[in-house]
Structures are given as C-alpha cells and as structure tokens.
Amino acid sequence: MASRAAAAIAVLALVCAAVHSSEGQLSPNFHAATCPDLERIVEFHVAETFRRDVGVAPALIRILFHDCFPQGCDASVLLKGAGSELNEIPNQTLRPVALDLIERIRAAVHRACGPTVSCADITVLATRDSLVKAGGPSFDVALGRRDGLAPASSALVGLLPAPFFDVPTLISSFANRSLDVADLVSLSGAHTFGVAHCPAFEDRFKPVFDTNPAIDGKFATALRNKCAGDNPAGTLTQNLDVRTPDVFDNKYYFDLIARQGLFKSDQGLIDHPTTKRMATRFSLNQGAFFEQFARSMTKMSNMDILTGTKGEIRNNCAVPNRRVQDIETAVAGDEGIAADM
Structure with missing residues (x-):
C-alpha cells in the first residue's frame, strides 16, 4: 500500500513538473537557438535611434515601468485602439519615438528569425541597451516573456505612482x-x-x-x-x-x-x-x-510575466493577433462578395 502511494506521489510530481515546464521559464538563452542575432539587432536599432535622440533612453524606461507596474511586463501598454492603456492620462505623454522604435525592432527581429520573440522581451532589451548608451548600468535580462492579449484596465493603470504622492x-x-x-x-x-x-x-x-x-x-x-x-x-x-x-x-x-x-x-x-x-x-x-x-x-522587468502557452507573440506590437486575423477575415469576405457580384 505504501509503495503504491509512493508511486502515485511520484507520478503526480512528474505530471506537475511537466505542467510547470510547459508553462516555460525565463532564461538568458531562451532565444539562443531560434534567434541568435536578437541582441545584436536590438542594440543596432537602439544605437541608431539614440544617435538622433538621446531622449529615447528615458522614454523607454518610462514605457517599461508603465507596462510592468499595472499588470506585469506583457507589452500591453503598447496596444492601440479602444480601451488602450495609451489613452489613459498617465500614458498620454509616452513618447512616440520609443514606441516606434520597439515596433521597428520587432519587425527587424521577425524578418530575421520569424515570430519567435515577443514585444515584451524586445521592450526590456531595448530599455537595457538605451540605459547603457546614456551612461547607466546594464542589468540582467532573462528572456521568454510573452505578450498580453488585452490592455490593463483603467483601474490597474490608475495604480501607477503619481508625481504628487508623498x-x-x-x-x-x-x-x-x-x-x-x-x-x-x-x-x-x-x-x-x-x-x-x-x-x-x-x-x-x-x-x-x-x-x-x-x-x-x-x-x-x-x-x-x-x-x-x-x-x-x-x-x-x-x-x-x-x-x-x-x-x-x-x-x-x-x-x-x-x-x-x-x-x-x-x-x-x-x-x-x-x-x-x-x-x-x-x-x-x-x-x-x-x-x-x-x-x-x-x-521589475520580471513582474507578473506571461510564459509558455500564456499570451502570444504579437505580429505587430500595437495590435493583438486576434484583431489582425479578424481584419484579414473581414477583408477576405468583402473580396469574396465583390467577386460574386
């Protein structure tokens, strides 16, 4: 009886381990096999933008903080459209130069490696590299984050510390x-x-x-x-x-x-x-x-992250993949109707 119980516990432990593993964990080498040039690509584009506008460095740090603090580092602050975090008062002054840089890096990375790297990972890497360009310290970045499917609620964005706080x-x-x-x-x-x-x-x-x-x-x-x-x-x-x-x-x-x-x-x-x-x-x-x-x-950059099968790897940092698919389906439907006419 005891041996059966022990065996059952061992099986349960293996199942739990498998489930835990399937959710994935962050690792500095997470993209080493699928996108070996990732960090070189990020560094190149950050340096290029920093040469034109040194203000991109504080802008990126602010974006990362405003992303991570409400509901975790899931790149939800990058989403545009109705209900977007960008429409909330604390985020209305996030700088387009930094938002555009993140999307430009995403496009370059996906051209080189396919859709394997999240906007969330790119945001953290770009922030680190810009910080170093501005004279600051580097910091450890483990990778493997996935992108959120929806923006944080107004209530969560409202949790961001305000400049008038004591x-x-x-x-x-x-x-x-x-x-x-x-x-x-x-x-x-x-x-x-x-x-x-x-x-x-x-x-x-x-x-x-x-x-x-x-x-x-x-x-x-x-x-x-x-x-x-x-x-x-x-x-x-x-x-x-x-x-x-x-x-x-x-x-x-x-x-x-x-x-x-x-x-x-x-x-x-x-x-x-x-x-x-x-x-x-x-x-x-x-x-x-x-x-x-x-x-x-x-x-901070490891707060409430999505890994494994949670979230997604966005094909555009500003748009959830489902919304892109819905638009493509609607366009295909309109073309079909036009062809029948």
Whole structure:
C-alpha cells in the first residue's frame, strides 16, 4: 500500500513538473537557438535611434515601468485602439519615438528569425541597451516573456505612482507590487534624465497648492516663469534633472539635497526618515546607486510575466493577433462578395 502511494506521489510530481515546464521559464538563452542575432539587432536599432535622440533612453524606461507596474511586463501598454492603456492620462505623454522604435525592432527581429520573440522581451532589451548608451548600468535580462492579449484596465493603470504622492503613499504603492523601499528609491533615480510637462509639477510652484516638501525659491520661480507660457497646457517641458539632464548618473539625488526635485514624489525622498539615508547614500556613491538600480530593474522587468502557452507573440506590437486575423477575415469576405457580384 505504501509503495503504491509512493508511486502515485511520484507520478503526480512528474505530471506537475511537466505542467510547470510547459508553462516555460525565463532564461538568458531562451532565444539562443531560434534567434541568435536578437541582441545584436536590438542594440543596432537602439544605437541608431539614440544617435538622433538621446531622449529615447528615458522614454523607454518610462514605457517599461508603465507596462510592468499595472499588470506585469506583457507589452500591453503598447496596444492601440479602444480601451488602450495609451489613452489613459498617465500614458498620454509616452513618447512616440520609443514606441516606434520597439515596433521597428520587432519587425527587424521577425524578418530575421520569424515570430519567435515577443514585444515584451524586445521592450526590456531595448530599455537595457538605451540605459547603457546614456551612461547607466546594464542589468540582467532573462528572456521568454510573452505578450498580453488585452490592455490593463483603467483601474490597474490608475495604480501607477503619481508625481504628487508623498513618501508613505509611494511606499504603499510599491509594496502592493512587491517592490520594497530600495526599489522605490533607486527606480525613482530614473528621473536623472528625461523631461516632464508643466501640469505634472505645477503643485511645486503654485501657491494654491501645498508646497510641502519645500522647494528652492529660485528654482520655484524659474519653474513658474517657464510654465507661465504653457499654452495650451502640456506644451512645454522641463528637465527632470537640472544638472545633467541627458546623462544617467546620480545627480538626481544632488537635486533633491538642493531642494530642486521636480516632483513632490521626488523631493520627499530626501526628507522622509525611511528613504533619506538611502537617497543620501546614492548622492555620495554612484556605484551603489547603479548596483541597486540594476537589481531593481531586473526585479521589475520580471513582474507578473506571461510564459509558455500564456499570451502570444504579437505580429505587430500595437495590435493583438486576434484583431489582425479578424481584419484579414473581414477583408477576405468583402473580396469574396465583390467577386460574386
């Protein structure tokens, strides 16, 4: 009896292992056999775009964060059309140059290898390569993600941290996605390059708002004067880092010490006792910042991924395959009707 039970358990374990294996796991070598030139292709197109527009690097990091945070790294933020995440307020300023780059890489990869690599994998690889181009650290990327079939809901997109969040709210927001204080402080350091639109930081210089945490007076005046000409609203932008706006370094934390953090969510990191020590350390030690940032990027890029038979490999990063098939079927039907006439 005992031997039968043991045998049954062994069989069950094998079945479970087989099911688990069929779902697939991430691996740095996932595409080594099916697309050996993948990383070379990605790097080439990233470098080509970066030469023309260094802003593509912060744009890609923002896309990756806005993709992963709501429902996982499934490239759902790239989908266009009704109900798209791109229509939600936090995503309306995602830069077309980065969205177009991801699709251009996808087309090049699929020409070389067939539809074997997901838009989700391409997004992570392109983000890593652009970060390095901007002077930042590389980070470990395991591959094998698959693309989501539908966009995240408005409620999930609404979970993205807002620039007006205070530190306790930020800590809670990140904790809900299994990200800790070290992830919060380091990933916020991505604001060491890139730009923001005036409506996103008007609470930092308008007296009708609560300007806590404090802001440097001259900096507030400069922001107020600049954004006075923001008509229509959202036209003008401001560098997130006033010191080295196009370079990925630790100068963002210098900004915070000087009370020149653009967002309330940024400036609070240097004041709150839970985050102050780490933010100060990163201002003094760029290597420590880079090391933690790389860890946090790897952690974030592996959040709630789809693998194995879940999701799909999109033939166009902006459109689920089913929608493409429906359009092709409809066109074929119309052609058939025309032929019968």
